[in-house]
Amino acid sequence: MTASAIDAAGAPGAGASPSDQGAPAAQPSRRRLLGLYLLLGFAAGLPFYMFNAVLTLRLSRHGVDIVIIGFFAWIALLPTFKFAWAPLVERYDVPGFARFWGRRRGWIMLSQLGIFLSMVAMAFTSNDESLPLTALFAILLAFWTTTLEVAADGWRIELAPTQAEQAPIVAANLWGYRSAMVAAGSGAILVAAWADWTVAYLVIALAAFAPFPLLAAMRPEQMGTRGRGRALATGIAASLAILSAVALITALAGAALLSAAQGAGLSAKTNVTPIVLGVALLPFAALALALPRINRLPAGAHANISAFAAPYVELFWRYGYAMLAVLAFVSLYRMGDVLTLTLSHPLWNEAGYSLEQIGVADGVVALSASMAGVALGGWLSTRMSLGWTLAIGAVTAAAGNWIYIWLWHSDPSPFVLYTSVAVDQFGNGYAGAVFVVYLSMLVSPNYPGAQYALLSGFAFLLPRLLAGASGSMQTAIGYDGFFLLSGALSFAAIFLLPLIVRVKARVPA
Template structure:
């Protein structure tokens, strides 16, 4: 790939993140910060209620596990949202005076409210779940679309006064708070008020998201001329690459729709997890990696916009499609050059140390073989769903503090190291907890937990979860800040959606092999492998830090 001069609009991603607690003080006088907190809450609440609390209601209503499995596919919208992310930037404002971003937010939030109210009015215990399934699917689609718009808004409104690092942390604090309320809080409410009332309350709480939208400033859209100036390569090459990308995306959309139709019409329903593990890499390869390679080809061939001698420019409609779909990847590949390999490696490996063993968490906590811990559902509800979420929120806060004090890349590297190391806490539990037990005896932590009537086995698990979730929250804050800074403001919708989809889907790879490993060698071996995978992320973080430092020096020499 050819090396191109970095435009001023892209230099911001290469600048060191603003540091100092003075930034925090100044930012909390800005309405953008409050809006970000409320929008984060608006993103987290439907996630918790549609993908967790709803399943609990169905189980409580006596709905069969097979039927509940039919609804598992609604989670695919979040994993593959990059497929419709260009529409966020392609369409004009739906509500003229509100602007493009806020119009989309209001539309998505109203649809989510309608979906939650429809679910509240359903009666899953009677066996009629068609209306409920449709509402859940519509709500999940609207929630994923809302995520695209919120991520784009965060990238576009960030500046030196309210840096993207801080906005990313505030977003996650709002998201996790909503997850706690919509998860554990909703279960408590359901015991007292019933499931229908709980979902009505959830719909009402979405009003906080609407409030966030109303107080959020509308970012200035990038001029069409500025986007057009980013076109490089001959029109013919651009259109050939666009055609290939559209075909790949059409195939990916067909695969998703076919799975959804099959899930609703075949008994037993296929597993969304198996679909993601089997077809997810192929869909990402065809819909992300192939277009990225074509974008790299366009950059390598070079050439500024405008028809090559004797070659006509493409029709305006096709140029608009190119600007919305392929131009974000071309811009990214042109800006990163061969550094894209490092960035891709970092994105693919950063959260895999946690994501790869996530589905095995509850079997590990509640099972009785292979080093599993044998805890009850009530104990896990306390340790993981309540205490664990609070520890994640604490980790996010620490991550946000670190971003302001030690900077983005130092925080990213530290988060990767902590995430890898805390897998060893789980390994120790699987081996009988000799290290954790000794530490808790020496530190008298057993006595502290005993004051709350928590026994020694559960206390050991809660300590390990505290370490794991604080590290995960810290790493998550740094990772979202890094991805946000990596995205160009002109193309944030597509670029960030692609980044997050890659990070989500990579965790599905290798889970089948890990399951077999657990059967033969127990859980401890799995946690050792997860820790080593985390070391790979640490290496990529160090390489990316070196790359960014060298790029900044080059820019300083040029200026």
């Protein structure tokens, strides 16, 4: 089902756009859809590493203080709050693009332009002489990367509403995403070593922009729609205006925030983790406190609520108090994977492995094992109940954490390193695939992008906050204690599964 068809069926919208007129175009074939989401996953995975792991390495090479680098790591929290602007993606069209390609593809194309220009800006400020400027472009890159994911997730759920249809598309998307992680994590660093950081960011920017011309060449949203060239020119012009406005608003907000932080006496020596945690939990706590009132609402009452709140009120109304168990489950399920990603590389380095061995482990071994895990997770999701596939995922994710205890206590050898990474990445890939399918089955077809953004954002909120304190945790309990704990947190999700599998959505009478 297309976005236009959903709007015509009565989903909240900003009014019928020209693309809502006439007969819908045929959906892409399954093979083309898999190829498209493979490419979209690749395009989303590349920029994530460029404002995250690669940026922190770039800053450290320029001698930036480790505490300041830690502050830059908080940029990875931005995707957690994608629910704040996801309703805009659900409700409004991008001028020009939407008239020809529809709402979802319009937002994907706008996001592609945002990613490309943000990364080009990061390339030409790669000397990091102005850290506020570096932070501005990194935040913009994170924002547009996340917006791309919101639009692509919403389109995916609309095109494939059942579990059996979702699984292969999810697998293709994750294959692309994890391939991009290797390309950005190792490829960009190698390019920077051969040339410089400017060239590295430009190369990745061009690679991340690859889906744009393919999307522009696709069929229109509605059969008989004409004026591809005009729609493209109008869309690019409107996109440049939107991108400029977002950049200006972000710059002004950032300046105000820095001024407020300095006025409050915050500095690089201040422990901001409790402050960030408190602020991050506020919107979710507000939703939980509102549950009793939401639960008493009559069916369809969310349609009379503001466009921002309607998707989330509808989600909490359908699941009621069971939503608290769902949120607890999703916050635990990927905990071990996020924590392991934070300290696995320092562990390998301290265990005595060479850069060449780490490069092989982080490249060929990690990619092949991860893809195998994604493939198995996607395949089993079409043949088993989600309860069983999620349980297997919790076990494999925990094993991927615990195997690093064996590595830490073993003499350095390629076999130990490659085996450990393969087990870790296989479990990570499998758990990631079944988890995406599970979240996709929770959302309403009327609000797929916004509701998926809320659930997936919450899933990584607590893990990414704790990851910021992972160094302190390792200092207190050692590497073996850290990976024992991270694996136990992932495994703990299995104890919530008896509740999760019994959760049923309320159906309006």
